[in-house]
Amino acid sequence: MQKPDLTTNDLAADFLQCPDRHDTGAEKWDRYQGRTTATGKEILPFWVADMDFQSPDVVLDAIRKRTDHAVFGYTHETPGFASTLTTHLREQHNWQIDPSWVIGVPGIVTGLSITARLLSQPGDGILTLTPVYQPFLFLPKLAERRSVRVPLHADVTAQRWTIDWELLEAALTPDVKIFWLCHPHNPTGKVFTREELLRIADLCEKHGVTVVSDEIWDDLILDGSNHIPFASLDHPVARRSITFVAASKTWNIAGLGCAAAIVPNKDLRHQWRQAGGGLVPMVNPLGYAASEAAWKDGDAWRQKLLNVLKYNKQCAVRAIQDIPGVSCIPPQATYLLWIDCNEWIARQPPDRNQPQHVCEEAGIGPSNGPEFGGSGYLRLNFGCPPALLQEGLERLRDAFGAYETSGQ
The missing domain is CATH 3.40.640.10 (Type I PLP-dependent aspartate aminotransferase-like (Major domain))
Structure with missing residues (x-):
């Protein structure tokens, strides 16, 4: 019997807010410091594997x-x-x-x-x-x-x-x-x-x-x-x-x-x-x-964290499934999503077939797959408050959706 979907009601309040990590030397957030999209949006970081939660x-x-x-x-x-x-x-x-x-x-x-x-x-x-x-x-x-x-x-x-x-x-x-x-x-x-x-x-x-x-x-x-x-x-x-x-x-x-x-x-x-x-x-x-x-x-805190990560995984996998030409195999562990963009790349003209560049233009900064030996992939870190993840996923949809349309 399939388990019911998690909702935000199942998540501890401690994990719903994102501490402001600007000006703390946080490598994750400093990568895009001062960089914005053409519409003036801050590029949100979803790359290096640390989380945007306070430690217990x-x-x-x-x-x-x-x-x-x-x-x-x-x-x-x-x-x-x-x-x-x-x-x-x-x-x-x-x-x-x-x-x-x-x-x-x-x-x-x-x-x-x-x-x-x-x-x-x-x-x-x-x-x-x-x-x-x-x-x-x-x-x-x-x-x-x-x-x-x-x-x-x-x-x-x-x-x-x-x-x-x-x-x-x-x-x-x-x-x-x-x-x-x-x-x-x-x-x-x-x-x-x-x-x-x-x-x-x-x-x-x-x-x-x-x-x-x-x-x-x-x-x-x-x-x-x-x-x-x-x-x-x-x-x-x-x-x-x-x-x-x-x-x-x-x-x-x-x-x-x-x-x-x-x-x-x-x-x-x-x-x-x-x-x-x-x-x-x-x-x-x-x-x-x-x-x-x-x-x-720390195990009580870990159990609460796992609920948040399971919820975030659920949201992220579904979002990827809705993007034409992009797919993923749901992760069994970690807070990382390995996203296959190769079908999408094949549909695009050579001057706009770089997933990392497309994402950054839309205001989201994942890791670039070739760094891991995975051509045509992106790695997305979903270890963050659900609201921040949802904003990132919307930008991901906008990025690939816009280019999918313009590339036809």
Whole structure:
């Protein structure tokens, strides 16, 4: 039986207002600072993956308590950081880890850079499934490694993203040493199934590849799927894998610079700091305090957030379905919509077939798909108050509708 649609009556009031983020150094809002459309409208930002909601009181209280201490020296993992994360992963994802596996890192991009050094040599390949979060594509080159890209397949009939297993195995050549897995997947919102994860593990075991799993979106599942941590599998590749998690996406604290690497293998843990030598700063002490509070006491707020994101997803998917030549596969997780504009592009003359430009002209600023390895796509962030999203969706309809008409 289909669940009834959510309405704004189902949403907590805290999520209905958008704080003014102008003049706070907010990267998301500063991109279009001072830029307007031809009709004088401000370009609304729907690009970078942070949300336009205030963080919960439990997080703010923890930050205030830490600032009251008034000393902000060099800081390693705080006493409750690993144990709180351990409890959170057990309760939310049925994954029992040992607290000794946890290493604080200032961000997952930093962590990925360390794994390139730790698990491979210059010239080796690092494989990932595309489209994908931009650093997965450019970090290998910065580390003098080779980026190996296997495209996901959009199964429009089944409304899901799938792996081409023949392509994947063909890409696992002897020089490929690492599989960077984004799970749940950014930008498609795919949640990998247990069967898919086990098949990835089998292939990586066969070809001697180590899996590094970015699971920063693990607490933002929107469709009832279960997030299965890769390292929770009963598989030798899982036991030698490295997992990254963070409270940053779910509780909107990305600017505090705190994440966790989970490294079950003792030898890899010992090698970790050497691999990051000269590369990795210490974690912000406020990041430790905020993350610990979010994992420990932030679930009630998270449940309210999920209601808002489910409602926003519902509205955004329906809006896309009403635009000729534009489509999307509904995301299972994240607050990101991966929009296929290729049919629309094919209908337009060459001088006006750029979706990003069309959107900005109409006053909406999504992310440009080619940045993620997705030609002809846009990524739309719906992690914002519903009223702001509705304004953005109206501008999206106006943009593509106007050009659809003029292009005929």
